[in-house]
Amino acid sequence: MTGQARPAAAGMCPEATPEAAAEAAGRGPAAGRGRPRNAAVDTTVIETVLRLLEEGVTISDLSMERLAREAGVGKATLYRRWAGKEELMLDVLRSLDDTGPEPAGRSARDDLVTMLEFLRRRGLAKRSSAVLRTVVTQVQSHPKLWKEYHETVVTARREAVYAVLRRGMADGEIRADLDVELLADLFVAPMLSRAMLHEWKELSEGLAEQIVDAVLEGVRPRPAG
Amino acid sequence: MTGQARPAAAGMCPEATPEAAAEAAGRGPAAGRGRPRNAAVDTTVIETVLRLLEEGVTISDLSMERLAREAGVGKATLYRRWAGKEELMLDVLRSLDDTGPEPAGRSARDDLVTMLEFLRRRGLAKRSSAVLRTVVTQVQSHPKLWKEYHETVVTARREAVYAVLRRGMADGEIRADLDVELLADLFVAPMLSRAMLHEWKELSEGLAEQIVDAVLEGVRPRPAG
DNA sequence: CCTTTCCGATACGGAACCGTCTCGTATTTG
DNA sequence: CAAATACGAGACGGTTCCGTATCGGAAAGG
Numbered sequence: 155m156t157g158q159a160r161p162a163a164a165g166m167c168p169e170a171t172p173e174a175a176a177e178a179a180g181r182g183p184a185a186g187r188g189r190p191r192n193a194a195v196d197t198t199v200i201e202t203v204l205r206l207l208e209e210g211v212t213i214s215d216l217s218m219e220r221l222a223r224e225a226g227v228g229k230a231t232l233y234r235r236w237a238g239k240e241e242l243m244l245d246v247l248r249s250l251d252d253t254g255p256e257p258a259g260r261s262a263r264d265d266l267v268t269m270l271e272f273l274r275r276r277g278l279a280k281r282s283s284a285v286l287r288t289v290v291t292q293v294q295s296h297p298k299l300w301k302e303y304h305e306t307v308v309t310a311r312r313e314a315v316y317a318v319l320r321r322g323m324a325d326g327e328i329r330a331d332l333d334v335e336l337l338a339d340l341f342v343a344p345m346l347s348r349a350m351l352h353e354w355k356e357l358s359e360g361l362a363e364q365i366v367d368a369v370l371e372g373v374r375p376r377p378a379g
Numbered sequence: 380m381t382g383q384a385r386p387a388a389a390g391m392c393p394e395a396t397p398e399a400a401a402e403a404a405g406r407g408p409a410a411g412r413g414r415p416r417n418a419a420v421d422t423t424v425i426e427t428v429l430r431l432l433e434e435g436v437t438i439s440d441l442s443m444e445r446l447a448r449e450a451g452v453g454k455a456t457l458y459r460r461w462a463g464k465e466e467l468m469l470d471v472l473r474s475l476d477d478t479g480p481e482p483a484g485r486s487a488r489d490d491l492v493t494m495l496e497f498l499r500r501r502g503l504a505k506r507s508s509a510v511l512r513t514v515v516t517q518v519q520s521h522p523k524l525w526k527e528y529h530e531t532v533v534t535a536r537r538e539a540v541y542a543v544l545r546r547g548m549a550d551g552e553i554r555a556d557l558d559v560e561l562l563a564d565l566f567v568a569p570m571l572s573r574a575m576l577h578e579w580k581e582l583s584e585g586l587a588e589q590i591v592d593a594v595l596e597g598v599r600p601r602p603a604g
Numbered sequence: 605c606c607t608t609t610c611c612g613a614t615a616c617g618g619a620a621c622c623g624t625c626t627c628g629t630a631t632t633t634g
Numbered sequence: 635c636a637a638a639t640a641c642g643a644g645a646c647g648g649t650t651c652c653g654t655a656t657c658g659g660a661a662a663g664g
Contacts, residue, residue: 188639189631195641212520214439217621228642233623290576292517295437329600335581336569336589337598343572344564351571356560364561372597373562375554413609414661420611442651453612458653 191235196245199225199232203246208284213243213292240298247289247303252276253310262322263366269315270345270362277349277357287350315342328370340369416460421470424450424457428471433509438468438517465523472514472528477501478535487547488591494540495570495587502574502582512575540567553595565594 202225206216218239222229236242254272257265277283293299315338322328328337344365348356427450431441443464447454461467479497482490502508518524540563547553553562569590573581 186639187633187637189633189641191640210520212439214437218623219621222642226642228644229623230625230643231641234640238623287519292520294512295435295517326600329598332593332598333589336586336593339569339572340565340590340593340598343568344561346572346576347564347568361561364558365565368557368561368565369594370597370599372595372599373554373557373565374595374597375551411609412607412663414611414663416610443653444651447612451612453614454653455613455655456611459610463653 195227195231196235199227199235199242200246200249203242204249204285207288210284210288213288213296218242240296243293243296243299244302247293247299248306250286250289251307253307253314257314257318259321262318262325262327263370265318265322266315266341266366267362269318270341270365273342273345273349274357274362277345283349290350312338341366420452420456421460424452424460424467425471425474428467429474429510432513435509435513438513438521443467465521468518468521468524469527472518472524473531475511475514476532476535478532478539482539482543487543487550487552488595490543490547491540491566491591492587494543495566495590498567498570498574499582499587502570508574537563566591 199221202221203216206221206224207213216239218229218232221242222232232242236245254276255268257268259265276286289303293303316334319328319334319337323330323334345361348361424446427446428441431446431449432438441464443454443457446467447457457467461470479501480493482493484490501511514528518528541559544553544559544562548555548559570586573586
């Protein structure tokens with residue numbers, strides 16, 4: 155949650171004090187002597203970033219100066235904790251790392267529905283949706299941020315889908331002659347497409363089941379039975 | 380290809396009350412008297428924008444000042460033709476309006492493959508890909524641009540897909556009990572997802588056929604014949 | 605020839621931002 | 635208490651951009 159990239163001195167772990175835990179997370183200005191940092195500032199700042207993104211502010215338009223104003227903190231405080239906007243955004247991305255519910259494991263079909271339903275609900279939640287849409291789309295311009303987000307969030311979720319699919323293939327529930335990555339896209343992309351590209355209107359109630367079942371059964375008419 | 384939002388007279392309808400037509404499209408300098416505008420400037424400017432976007436420049440980073448420098452034109456010339464960056468970008472978007480080949484109409488399956496193959500090839504073409512990725516992702520921050528792009532390009536292409544699907548449903552080639560919009564997403568979204576979200580690496584040769592056939596047949600194993 | 609408009613170039617004032625630094629104050633350790 | 639550090643606020647010089655205006659020259663029509 156808190157900043158990691160600070161230039162700060164203090165390096166890592168001079169000793170094994172209780173603060174070392176905090177230091178281990180990445181930093182610390184040798185937290186010993188003076189006034190300690192107000193942990194609430196980290197929260198306030200990140201929350202402000204999320205609020206502004208939710209309101210449609212572009213990452214480029216989100217200047218450190220404006221952020222300081224809106225969050226009611228001093229610019230020095232920002233630069234004391236983060237080396238720049240990029241480092242700050244990295245922390246914002248990390249705060250979004252919600253992997254969703256663990257699939258129950260009853261069947262591949264049900265697990266896929268669960269996963270897609272999570273995507274659908276997140277697409278409907280205004281906070282997550284707007285923020286995620288903004289971040290995912292704009293972050294691609296900043297290769298460093300995109301790489302971080304991709305490795306932290308996207309890859310993890312994709313691997314979870316792969317696991318479900320592989321088990322389904324082993325169980326004979328899913329064709330084993332298709333590429334796992336292709337299969338994942340067949341299921342996930344339609345939901346992602348609606349959540350990100352289209353307007354949020356088309357995320358109706360039973361969409362997860364509709365997609366999963368349609369992809370499973372195929373859209374070619376079956377003569378009978 | 381050339382600008383439309385231009386205040387200029389230039390364009391279409393040189394006669395039939397030239398001023399009226401020009402004024403209708405915007406406002407014009409009543410092109411009659413002085414030195415005519417160099418039509419090549421429109422091309423040069425738009426081409427420069429595309430080149431810069433292709434190089435990864437953000438729309439926000441693409442200032443009118445920088446654009447004038449890179450294109451080798453005067454700032455005044457830009458503001459003489461476009462009211463601002465937004466108007467200019469609208470023309471850039473219009474220049475991307477390539478609807479692709481008309482489907483042959485032999486079968487819904489083949490038409491879908493043709494359409495997806497067009498998306499795949501465009502995703503591979505560095506120019507279109509990088510530009511489109513940048514435009515599509517960043518343009519969402521500018522509601523006006525996004526609306527324009529959506530109405531001009533996206534809607535038209537989606538309608539084409541709908542037409543193919545409806546004909547396929549009428550011909551009994553595609554299940555008629557599914558929503559057309561859902562069907563369109565099942566086919567198109569996987570390709571779009573790979574072209575825009577993933578890296579361009581995963582746009583392999585037979586991908587269009589793979590997607591179409593997998594969605595048609597379904598990914599559940601068929602016992603036998 | 606004269607007027608009009610375009611062209612590239614550049615100067616201009618005003619604005620926003622960056623990152624650093626300095627205040628005056630608050631809080632904690634020694 | 636004194637030293638050290640954090641805090642909000644904001645000054646500071648430097649950069650970039652915006653949109654307008656001006657300039658000398660070029661191309662068209664009258």
